């Protein structure tokens with residue numbers, strides 16, 4: 217059975233003290249996760265170890281990097297490699313967030329390389345896809361997201377993608393307060409799963425967790441996560457407030 221996942225994306229927010237207090241507050245909410253549920257915290261690089269230390273011993277709670285380099289090592293000042301993340305015991309990495317696609321010009325082929333390097337170093341990618349408003353308004357979102365999957369993931373083998381995590385994040389819903397309706401989310405998630413089914417077969421497609429991202433909050437999580445092909449969320453703003461994120465975790469199926 218595929219995992220239901222509440223993933224927090226802290227982006228470039230919080231000082232170390234604030235990050236540690238947020239982790240402490242979350243620990244106080246003390247929500248128990250079942251074996252089919254995960255909470256993953258994608259935190260800035262300097263907080264990976266401190267935040268993981270806070271959550272030490274908590275079942276089904278993980279820390280993720282928000283990015284990694286497409287290169288294995290070498291003269292890439294300011295970059296962080298998958299090997300480095302592995303060497304400090306990190307297991308998950310967000311790849312292809314729309315903010316990195318936009319501000320750092322990360323395209324589908326670069327993201328394919330990042331996925332490869334992440335898998336090589338045993339990191340589990342959380343691969344982000346999603347369309348801009350103009351694409352949605354033109355009605356071409358299905359084809360657009362299909363191409364993102366094809367160009368970044370379809371070189372992988374079925375065993376590589378078994379149990380994979382994909383986050384569908386319509387750009388027009390990120391940080392805007394404008395959420396996709398639960399019908400829009402379900403429609404796109406079903407489309408993503410059918411694209412994966414045609415490439416990898418039903419069994420593999422059914423093992424892949426497809427998270428929705430874009431203005432998820434405590435008040436709308438239950439309805440969105442309740443959709444059959446929505447397996448949780450990738451949450452930005454609302455993950456910075458412990459009580460909000462605790463409610464989001466408890467909204468998982």
Ligand code: PGA
Nearest residue numbers: 390391430431451452453
């Ligand atoms: P948001 O961000 O929840 O603040 O819309 C989601 C994301 O970018 O992952």
